[in-house]
Amino acid sequence: MSCIEHISLMANYNSWMNAKLYSAAGQLATEELLADRGAFFGSILGTLNHIVVADTIWLKRFAAHPGQHFALEPIRQLPAPVSLDQLLCTDISSLAERRYWLDAIITTWTQSLTETDLDHILPYTNTKGIPADKVFFSLLMHFFNHQTHHRGQATTLLFQLGIDVGVTDLLALIPNQVA
Template sequence: MMARYNRWMNEKLYAIAAGLDEQALRCDRGAYFGSILGTLNHVMTGDVLWLKRFAGHEALAQPLALLQEVRAPSRLNDELFDDLPSLWQYRRRLDAALIEMAEIVGGLPPDTVLSYCSMKGMPVRRSLQALAIHLFNHQTHHRGQATTLLKQAGIDPGETDLLMLIPEL
């Protein structure tokens, strides 16, 4: 469900952002990552950083193979793509891979471990399922910032709650 929510929100935010001119996209609005484009890039940077780690798990290597196309970020404010169309094109592909990855992670035993190195090069071992939750929580947090930046630009992004994807019974 979180992977589908991620895709839904990204499609919504990127479609709105595509209607902005370059100045509005790049305007520093005082947010942690500056602009709307900077914030969307940070979500991508975080995703790429974590998913490259996830791709090290044998069950996830194939669905996350497209990560070989982008460099590993060295900082959390790295811009992996310097324009919205390129960012959105890769975002769509990554979101499809995230849906496939989430299905696999959901089927793994809850005690599945992911071993990786931190950005400081330190070895780490943590629950793969908990790290997947962290990934989706990180996306939600920064997309919330992006919606605030859009509001500052005079655009109401509309409904953004996960509740919109939870079917009524």
Template sequence: MSLKNHFELLAAYNQWMNSKVYEAAGQLSATDLAKDRGAFFGSILGTLNHILVGDILWLKRFATHPSCLHSLREVADLQNPTSLDQILFDDLGRLSDQRIWLDRQIINWIAELSEGDLDFVLSYHDIKGIPARKRYSSLVLHFFNHQTHHRGQVSTLLLQAGEDVGVTDLLAQIPEETHL
């Protein structure tokens, strides 16, 4: 399986998991979603917003790759988040709508990448303005890992609030091989 194929799997997994997390979150009241549960980003809503903030920041950086100017154009036009704990949407419905839209953008972006695109060295600045130059493929891997890390936190917070997300393993999305 190529690196691009792995990223396609991770993009599909991201979409699948987000739909499960948001479905479970939708069972809670606005008060329960916003309740400070002692997590790094406070609440379930705060953590879901952080994942969206992180995705937008990274996708805007990825959009500067010469091969991604078209596939990430709409994401590049989004307003820049101002902090990692910014609440972009304080209601789950609007947050969910943006999440669904962004997950579709991610799938389309990954589908348009070539293996060669992944070898690119991306120059960017982090949220504090510190410059960096890193291999695109490694940054894409970080992007998906960041989502998984924080979704794990959210699924724990949801379980503590009485909502079970169910199976969260990537294994559930890995297709069976029919040939040896």
């Protein structure tokens, strides 16, 4: 599997898992979604908002890639989130709408990437104001890993409330190969 194929797999995994996660979270009342559960971002809704916030921050950085990928144009128009714990949406339905919109952009954008794009050194400034210059492919892997990390927290919180999201392993989407 090439790096480009792997990125496409990760974009599909991201979309698949978010659909499962938001379907599960949609079974809860708003009060349950907003209850502080001791997670990094407090509540289930706080955790899901954080993933959307972080994805937006990263996508805005990725939009500065010299490839100027057209699929990221809507991201360029978004205001930058003000903090990692910002509640962009206070209800699950509007957050889900935003999530699915981002997932469609991510999928379309990753399909436009080339191997040459992946080798680019992307300069950016982190949320604490510290500048960095990192290989674009490595940043993409971090982007997808970060989503998985926090989705794992959200699925645990849901499971503690008796809601099983089902299979969450990337392995479920990796195609079998003929030996």
